[in-house]
Structure formats: C-alpha cells, structure tokens
Amino acid sequence: MRQSVRVIFALFAIVVAVNGVSAPAVAKDLKVETQAGKFIDIKEVRSPGGITAWLVEDHTVPVIAVEFGFLDAGGKQDPTDKQGLAQLASNMLDEGAGELDSQGFQGELENLSVRLRFSAGRDHFSGGFKTLSRNKARAFELLKLALTQPRFDSEPLGRMKIANQSRLKGSMTQPDWIATRIQNDRIFEGHPYGRNNGGTLSSLEGMTGDDLRGFMKRLGRNNLRVSVAGDITAEELGAILDEVFGALQESSIPEDRPTSLQSAGKVYLHVKDVPQTVIEMAQPGISRKDPDYHFAQVMNFILGSSGFGSRLTEEVREKRGLTYGIYSYFMDYEDVQVLHVSTSTATASVNEVIGLIRAEWARMTDTDISEKELSDAKSYLIGSLPLSMTSTDRIAGLMLSLQMDELPIDYLDERQKKIEQTTVADVRRVAQRVLKPELFTTVLVGKPESSKDAVLVERLPNVE
Amino acid sequence: MIRLRPVLPVFFLMLFLCAAILSPALAKEADVAAPTPPTDKVFNAQTFTLDNGLQVVVVENRSIPVVTHMVWYRVGAADEPPGKSGIAHFLEHLMFKGQSYPGLGEIAPGEFSKIVRSLGGNDNAFTAQDYTAYFQTISSAHLETVMRMEAGRMRGLQLPREAVDSERLVILEERRQRIDNDPRAQFDEQLGEALFPNHPYGTPVIGWFHEMEQLSWEDATGFYQRYYAPNNAYLVVSGDVSVEDVRALAEKTYGLIPKGDVPERARTISPPFIARTSVKMTHPVVKEPVFQREYRAPSARQNAKDSLALQVLEEIMDGGSTSRLYKSLVVEKKIASSVSLSYISFAWDDATLAVGGTAMDGFTPEQVEAAIDDELRLLITGGVREQELKEAILRLQAQAIYARDSVAGPAMVVGYTLVTGSSLDDLETWPQQIETVTAKQVQDVAAKYLNPDAPTSTPFVNGYLYPPQTKAEEKAP
Numbered sequence: 041m042r043q044s045v046r047v048i049f050a051l052f053a054i055v056v057a058v059n060g061v062s063a064p065a066v067a068k069d070l071k072v073e074t075q076a077g078k079f080i081d082i083k084e085v086r087s088p089g090g091i092t093a094w095l096v097e098d099h100t101v102p103v104i105a106v107e108f109g110f111l112d113a114g115g116k117q118d119p120t121d122k123q124g125l126a127q128l129a130s131n132m133l134d135e136g137a138g139e140l141d142s143q144g145f146q147g148e149l150e151n152l153s154v155r156l157r158f159s160a161g162r163d164h165f166s167g168g169f170k171t172l173s174r175n176k177a178r179a180f181e182l183l184k185l186a187l188t189q190p191r192f193d194s195e196p197l198g199r200m201k202i203a204n205q206s207r208l209k210g211s212m213t214q215p216d217w218i219a220t221r222i223q224n225d226r227i228f229e230g231h232p233y234g235r236n237n238g239g240t241l242s243s244l245e246g247m248t249g250d251d252l253r254g255f256m257k258r259l260g261r262n263n264l265r266v267s268v269a270g271d272i273t274a275e276e277l278g279a280i281l282d283e284v285f286g287a288l289q290e291s292s293i294p295e296d297r298p299t300s301l302q303s304a305g306k307v308y309l310h311v312k313d314v315p316q317t318v319i320e321m322a323q324p325g326i327s328r329k330d331p332d333y334h335f336a337q338v339m340n341f342i343l344g345s346s347g348f349g350s351r352l353t354e355e356v357r358e359k360r361g362l363t364y365g366i367y368s369y370f371m372d373y374e375d376v377q378v379l380h381v382s383t384s385t386a387t388a389s390v391n392e393v394i395g396l397i398r399a400e401w402a403r404m405t406d407t408d409i410s411e412k413e414l415s416d417a418k419s420y421l422i423g424s425l426p427l428s429m430t431s432t433d434r435i436a437g438l439m440l441s442l443q444m445d446e447l448p449i450d451y452l453d454e455r456q457k458k459i460e461q462t463t464v465a466d467v468r469r470v471a472q473r474v475l476k477p478e479l480f481t482t483v484l485v486g487k488p489e490s491s492k493d494a495v496l497v498e499r500l501p502n503v504e
Numbered sequence: 505m506i507r508l509r510p511v512l513p514v515f516f517l518m519l520f521l522c523a524a525i526l527s528p529a530l531a532k533e534a535d536v537a538a539p540t541p542p543t544d545k546v547f548n549a550q551t552f553t554l555d556n557g558l559q560v561v562v563v564e565n566r567s568i569p570v571v572t573h574m575v576w577y578r579v580g581a582a583d584e585p586p587g588k589s590g591i592a593h594f595l596e597h598l599m600f601k602g603q604s605y606p607g608l609g610e611i612a613p614g615e616f617s618k619i620v621r622s623l624g625g626n627d628n629a630f631t632a633q634d635y636t637a638y639f640q641t642i643s644s645a646h647l648e649t650v651m652r653m654e655a656g657r658m659r660g661l662q663l664p665r666e667a668v669d670s671e672r673l674v675i676l677e678e679r680r681q682r683i684d685n686d687p688r689a690q691f692d693e694q695l696g697e698a699l700f701p702n703h704p705y706g707t708p709v710i711g712w713f714h715e716m717e718q719l720s721w722e723d724a725t726g727f728y729q730r731y732y733a734p735n736n737a738y739l740v741v742s743g744d745v746s747v748e749d750v751r752a753l754a755e756k757t758y759g760l761i762p763k764g765d766v767p768e769r770a771r772t773i774s775p776p777f778i779a780r781t782s783v784k785m786t787h788p789v790v791k792e793p794v795f796q797r798e799y800r801a802p803s804a805r806q807n808a809k810d811s812l813a814l815q816v817l818e819e820i821m822d823g824g825s826t827s828r829l830y831k832s833l834v835v836e837k838k839i840a841s842s843v844s845l846s847y848i849s850f851a852w853d854d855a856t857l858a859v860g861g862t863a864m865d866g867f868t869p870e871q872v873e874a875a876i877d878d879e880l881r882l883l884i885t886g887g888v889r890e891q892e893l894k895e896a897i898l899r900l901q902a903q904a905i906y907a908r909d910s911v912a913g914p915a916m917v918v919g920y921t922l923v924t925g926s927s928l929d930d931l932e933t934w935p936q937q938i939e940t941v942t943a944k945q946v947q948d949v950a951a952k953y954l955n956p957d958a959p960t961s962t963p964f965v966n967g968y969l970y971p972p973q974t975k976a977e978e979k980a981p
Binding site: 096098100101102103143144146147149150151153155170172195199203205206209210212213214215228249270312313315316318346348349354357358359360361362363364365384385386392415416419420422424425426427429430431432433464 | 565566568569570600614617618621622623624625626641642643669670672673674675676677678680681684685686687688743786789790791792824825826827831834835838841842858862864883895898899900902904905906908909910911912930
C-alpha cells in the first residue's frame with residue numbers, strides 16, 4: 041500500500057449546507073424542522089416526550105443507523121484507581137440485559153444482524169447501532185435493554201476484563217502505542233486525560249459490577265445526543281426516541297477542568313530494540329470553537345494533514361525517503377487542544393527528521409504560503425465534505441460529531457464559507473499564533489543514536 | 505463486547521480495506537452479464553467490455569454525489585520473477601512518479617495525488633498476491649478527470665531514475681514499520697512462508713528486505729511493461745453515475761489504449777505435505793502466548809461449491825460471540841482470551857484458512873491448539889444442527905444488504921471477485937448460492953480440509969508464539 045491510512049476526516053466534520061425551511065409538524069406533538077441542503081437534508085425531530093434527534097431520511101437501502109452520545113460521560117470521569125471504567129462499560133453494555141444473559145443477548149444481536157457497539161472517549165461516551173429495516177422492532181428493544189437494564193453479570197465481566205488486559209499486553213509490543221502512552225502521560229500530567237483511558241492491568245482487575253452500575257449514572261437524557269440516518273421517517277423516529285431513550289434519568293455533568301499542556305520543550309526516550317524509531321511530537325492546538333479554527337485547518341492541510349502534497353510529506357518522504365508516513369493533526373478535547381506530529385524513521389535518521397519538522401514550522405511562520413497552495417487546500421477541504429457521507433452510519437456519525445461539540449445544525453455551512461474566505465495573510469497570522477516549536481514535547485521509542493538530552497522513560501506509566 | 509482477533513497474515517495485508525467481505529463462487533469469465541430483477545441481485549451491477557479487452561463494471565448508488573473509481577490489475581506479488589520480491593508493490597508506489605500518454609495528457613512526478621486532492625478527492629493504491637489496485641473517491645463531477653489520469657498511467661508511466669532511489673528507501677521504511685517493528689507481523693510472515701513451499705504466496709507481498717534493497721528501475725519498468733494493459737485489468741466505478749455515462753467516458757479515455765501482449769499466468773505448485781510443519785518463535789516483547797494454524801484451502805475460483813461451504817463453516821465457527829469457537833474456548837473453558845477462524849475465498853490459487861487464539865494466563869498455545877482440535881473433531885464427527893446452519897446463512901445474507909450501504913464498498917467487492925477469477929454473476933447471486941449450502945456439505949469440507957488428525961493429506965502449518973519464558977504460574981502484575 042502506498043500510503044498509510046489516517047483518519048483525516050475525524051478531525052473536521054462534515055457537510056450539509058443548510059437553509060432554514062420549516063416544515064409543518066407531521067404528527068401531534070412531534071416537531072420536525074427541515075433544512076433543505078445542497079448535499080443532504082437534515083431534519084431536527086423532537087419526540088412527543090421531548091427527546092431531540094437529527095435525522096437524514098434515505099430509503100435507498102433498507103437499513104437504519106443510529107449514532108448516539110452522552111456528553112462528558114467518558115474516561116475523564118473514571119476515578120483514578122478505576123481508570124478504564126468507561127472503556128469496560130462500553131464492552132459490557134451488550135453482554136446481557138433484562139432477561140437475557142450474555143449469550144442470550146449476543147445471540148439475538150447476531151441472529152438479527154444488529155450491529156451494536158459502544159465506545160468510551162476521553163470526554164464522551166458514545167454508541168453506534170445499525171439494523172436491517174425488517175428487524176427494527178426487536179432491534180430497538182435490544183438497544184433499549186442495553187441502555188436501561190444492563191446486567192453486568194460476573195461471567196462476562198471477568199471475560200471482558202481479561203480481553204482488555206490482553207489487548208493492553210498486545211499494545212505493549214507496539215512502539216507507536218508506547219509512544220502515545222508516554223506522550224499522554226507527560227503532556228496531560230495532573231489532568232485525568234493523562235491516565236490510561238483503556239485501563240491498566242491492575243485497575244481492570246479491581247473493577248466490579250457496582251462500579252459499572254455507578255458508571256450508568258453518567259448516561260442521562262440531559263446529556264444525550266442522537267443522530268439517525270437511513271430507512272426511517274420522522275414520525276416513526278419520534279415514537280422510537282421515546283421508547284428507546286425515554287426511560288433515561290437526568291445525569292449530573294462535571295465541571296470542565298481547563299488545562300494547558302505540560303512538559304513543554306522536553307524530549308523523552310523509551311529504549312526499544314527495533315530497527316525503526318517512532319517519533320511523537322505535541323504542542324498546543326486550537327479549539328473548534330475558536331474564530332481562527334478554520335484558518336488553522338487550512339494551514340495544517342498545507343503543513344501536514346494532507347498526506348501527499350503536504351509540506352511534511354514532500355520534505356521527509358518524497359524528497360528524502362526517510363519515512364513511510366508523516367502527519368500533523370489537531371485534537372480538540374473539552375479541556376485542552378493539541379497539535380500532534382507523528383512519524384517513524386530508521387534509527388540513523390531520527391535527528392534529521394526532527395530537524396526537518398522544525399524547519400517546516402519555521403517556514404510556515406516566516407514566509408507566506410503560495411496562492412496555489414491556498415487554493416488547493418480550500419478546494420480539498422470544501423470539496424471533500426461529501427466523501428465522509430458515503431453510508432448511513434457515516435452520515436449519522438458526522439451529525440453526531442457536530443452535536444457532541446454543541447455546534448449549530450448549520451455549522452458546516454458556516455465552515456464552508458470561512459474556508460472559502462481564507463487568505464494567505466490569515467494562514468500566516470494563524471501559523472504565527474499557533475505554531476510554537478519551542479513548546480514541542482517529543483517522545484521517541486526505539487534506539488536512536490544521539491539522544492543524550494532525552495529523559496529516559498524505563499517504566500511505562502499507567503499500564504501495569 | 506470486545507473481540508480481539510489475531511492480526512491477519514501479511515498476504516492479506518490489503519484486505520482490511522474491504523468494508524464487507526462477500527465471497528463469490530465459480531471460475532468463469534463473464535464478458536457481459538445483463539442484470540434483470542434488481543431485488544435478487546446484491547448490487548445490480550452493469551458491465552460491458554471495451555474493444556481493447558478492458559472489462560468495466562458500474563454499481564449505481566445515487567445517495568450522495570460521490571463516486572469511487574478503481575482500476576484492478578490482474579497482477580500481484582505472486583507474479584514476480586524469482587529474487588525480485590516486492591517489485592509489484594514497489595511499482596505500485598512508482599506509478600505516482602510521472603506519466604505521459606497521447607491524448608491523455610501529462611502529469612509530473614509526484615503530482616498525481618496532489619491533483620486528486622485539489623479536486624476534493626482522496627486516492628490510494630494497494631497490492632496483494634494476485635492483484636494491484638488504484639482508486640480515487642471523489643465528487644462525481646470530477647469522474648472524467650480521474651478516469652483520464654488513471655488511464656494515462658496504464659501504459660504511459662514516465663519513471664525518472666532518481667525517483668526509484670528515494671522511493672526504495674520509503675518501501676524499506678514501510679517494511680520496518682509494518683513487519684520488522686512488530687513481532688506478531690514477523691511471526692505471520694514466517695507462517696506464510698512455511699505454508700507455501702515452492703509457491704509464490706510464501707513470499708510476503710512487501711518483499712524480503714535483502715531483495716527489496718536491490719530492486720531497480722529496470723525491474724520496475726520491465727514488470728510494468730509486461731503486465732499493465734487494458735486486457736489485464738478491470739475498471740470498477742460505483743456511486744453517483746450511470747452505466748451509459750461511464751461507457752462514454754471509458755471509451756474516450758481507456759479506449760485509447762491498445763490491447764497488450766500479456767503473458768499467461770504461470771505459477772509453481774507446492775508439493776504435498778509429508779512431515780508435520782511447525783513454526784515456533786520466542787520474542788522478548790511478546791506478553792501472551794499465541795497459537796495460530798494456517799491451512800491451504802480451496803479458493804472460490806478453484807472450487808466454488810466447497811468455498812461456499814467453507815464460508816458457512818467460518819460463520820458457524822467464528823461468526824460472533826455465540827459461535828462455536830468463542831463459546832467453547834473463551835466463554836466456557838476459559839483457555840483463550842481470544843479466538844478466531846478466518847477464511848478468505850478471494851485467491852487465484854489456494855486460499856488460506858487461519859484458526860488460532862491467544863492463551864489465557866496459565867495456559868499454553870498447545871492447550872489452545874488441543875481445544876481447537878476438539879472443536880474441529882466435533883464438527884467433523886457430529887456435523888452442524890439445522891438451526892445453526894439456518895442462522896449462519898441468514899447472517900451472511902444480511903451482510904450482502906449492509907454492503908450496499910456504501911460507495912467504495914461495492915467497488916472493492918466487485919474488484920476482489922473479478923480479479924481472483926470469479927464472475928460478476930457469482931457475486932450477484934451469492935445470497936441465493938449461500939442458501940443452497942447444506943449441513944452435510946459443511947461437515948464434509950471440515951473433514952476434507954481441516955481434519956487435524958490427517959496432517960499428511962491436509963496442508964497446514966502450526967504456529968506457536970511464545971513470550972521470553974513461559975511462566976504459567978506467574979500472575980499478571
């Protein structure tokens with residue numbers, strides 16, 4: 041394969057040029073706001089019971105995708121000695137509910153071909169559900185059961201703990217995972233983000249059914265967000281929203297804990313006998329709610345997020361053959377923002393690659409980008425939006441990402457405009473504002489030759 | 505639920521891109537397949553063939569104004585000359601290094617992907633044992649542009665010599681990243697090597713390091729000249745476009761390229777397995793012992809009927825957490841923390857069926873092996889229940905519906921199908937064919953291909969991956 045696949049799209053969401061056109065309510069108590077859009081038509085559906093969802097109706101294929109999330113219910117709320125609790129909960133919610141034990145519940149999901157998964161981010165907890173239209177009645181009942189009557193039986197609990205521990209042991213053989221673990225520990229020091237979201241071998245060992253029942257209090261109808269796409273009407277969805285999510289209670293959402301990145305300027309080294317050294321660098325990023333955010337996206341496209349054509353790929357891979365892949369990307373958490381650079385290179389060329397990255401930081405702040413770079417970046421960022429909407433679950437997922445960031449339904453319309461308006465001067469100004477090479481925290485995993493200034497990290501933090 | 509699956513063998517390095525793995529049957533070439541009732545077919549694909557031999561397939565999906573455009577060459581790593589391992593994949597990289605063809609324009613080295621990006625599209629390419637594919641996903645308004653570009657490099661590669669030197673370093677870094685930094689990938693590579701003695705599938709797609717270092721401009725351009733031609737390729741377009749539009753565009757672009765003189769595929773054959781073959785590897789960073797067995801099994805092209813039965817067998821043995829292997833080894837006996845059985849029917853020659861698991865604390869890979877063998881014997885002697893069979897078939901058929909909910913997915917499945925020697929009709933009628941599989945057939949293919957007690961007639965390799973020292977009594981920290 042020519043290019044390693046990175047999720048470029050995860051970082052900027054998608055679509056929908058929106059013009060507000062209200063439709064009359066289609067049923068008593070059901071409220072539907074329709075937005076006629078260029079690519080797609082999003083409706084805001086409010087159920088009789090007062091639960092809101094965004095809907096893209098599409099009857100092409102007889103499937104329904106539901107993506108839902110609970111704000112701030114993710115790993116950052118795990119107690120220090122229970123890190124990985126949200127992650128374990130994400131594995132346990134489909135391991136038995138109501139009258140059905142683990143095998144009974146999984147058997148029904150499998151035989152109805154219902155796709156159900158939960159996932160725990162640092163900030164949020166989310167789920168994805170997809171069913172064939174013909175099985176929807178029972179499928180939605182199973183979803184409701186998982187969310188409202190999970191059993192947390194000891195047999196699957198033990199099994200899921202072991203599966204997570206096993207995954208952790210597997211990760212410990214991966215140099216890129218090790219580098220990320222060390223980086224999170226250092227840059228988020230003192231904040232819950234610095235812990236191991238997937239749990240440690242011992243924290244997982246100690247978790248109980250009561251811990252999981254405590255976790256469920258984080259899932260409330262007040263922090264619930266829902267997006268739906270596929271073979272379903274607004275009217276039908278209204279009733280289903282009440283049926284599936286109506287029984288959820290209110291949850292208390294923790295205060296934000298804004299923080300800044302730690303360990304600026306430091307270099308950390310974990311020695312490993314491998315032929316290639318992994319390089320992970322991080323410096324402060326920019327919030328999706330910041331007025332400069334879209335300009336920063338354009339800047340980063342040119343700098344390193346775009347793969348082929350990005351300056352980092354041109355300099356490090358295309359001209360010199362020093363790596364298979366190099367990327368820069370923004371991460372926007374609730375409490376802090378990060379700009380990452382990830383790459384790997386043969387042992388002998390580590391310092392050369394780091395020097396090239398720093399040189400590109402300087403070039404971006406010291407000189408203007410070209411008009412061609414600007415127009416290519418704009419046309420990609422604007423034109424590629426529909427590429428992230430090629431299935432019902434992707435459409436629902438994109439809508440949910442807007443909802444989880446508490447962005448308006450017409451956000452993307454605004455985004456397209458802001459990107460279109462970006463100038464060479466905007467990019468230079470934002471580069472000078474954001475790019476701070478002196479603040480890089482660098483983590484190396486491998487056995488680079490000249491790394492005498494690096495702080496040695498022998499024991500991996502929050503793993504065992 | 506969390507299901508941990510062992511990493512796929514390196515030969516299948518590329519298959520992770522496949523959204524839903526459907527599998528076809530029978531080995532016959534279909535030049536024209538006229539689709540009729542849409543409800544019965546998986547994709548309702550349309551197909552035609554240009555005068556130069558290029559078969560074109562179109563899967564229409566108007567949900568979103570996006571198309572995926574793919575060219576699949578019927579040449580891969582298993583077609584490389586001896587001593588030149590990695591040349592098919594290296595050439596795939598070099599195909600982005602400049603082109604010029606009469607009527608199809610010129611592109612400077614390194615500009616191909618940048619042009620696609622500047623049109624709001626994404627592109628990439630991948631290489632496997634039997635095929636090499638190039639694709640773009642882009643707004644349907646730009647389909648003609650990418651068709652012109654892709655057609656332009658079918659015979660128009662203008663490869664600068666200096667590009668070969670810097671890109672060789674890139675593929676060596678790719679090998680370090682994918683294989684040499686990862687003990688599990690090294691283990692899988694060794695297993696594959698042992699499973700295919702005297703057959704090119706035993707050589708990893710990416711190549712052996714010492715041979716990759718020696719690959720030259722002459723090797724790359726020679727391989728290109730020999731195999732890249734319209735009559736050795738398939739064009740697949742899925743998404744927001746009609747077959748009429750694709751036909752007109754294909755004639756204007758790919759139609760300009762004459763038929764090539766492509767050599768017949770000739771591959772060496774593995775001798776029968778006489779001794780039992782095992783691969784044992786101990787690695788200092790491995791934390792948990794793994795057992796992995798790989799069998800050679802018939803591909804869809806070689807034996808459509810048995811291949812279908814093996815697909816149902818796979819679903820019964822490893823179709824989720826109520827399937828036989830997971831239920832027995834992970835839920836009930838708690839010998840393994842994960843287990844899997846995977847069979848990928850898309851291969852020109854023998855397919856690989858892999859079964860294995862990660863041992864729980866206190867258990868050895870040999871105990872995982874014994875438990876898997878017990879399940880295989882149970883299948884061979886006891887067969888499968890009618891209910892079990894019916895449920896497995898229904899689940900497989902559901903995958904065919906989900907597969908339609910995608911733009912790129914159908915193009916991938918169509919490509920895998922055609923390029924490994926099955927027909928479009930095999931793919932379109934797959935749900936009906938899978939329904940004909942009987943309990944007896946599943947039992948028979950288990951006995952024929954997977955019998956652990958007949959190692960001399962059944963080609964398989966057992967792999968054991970150990971942590972530095974096996975300390976069964978040592979508890980996890």
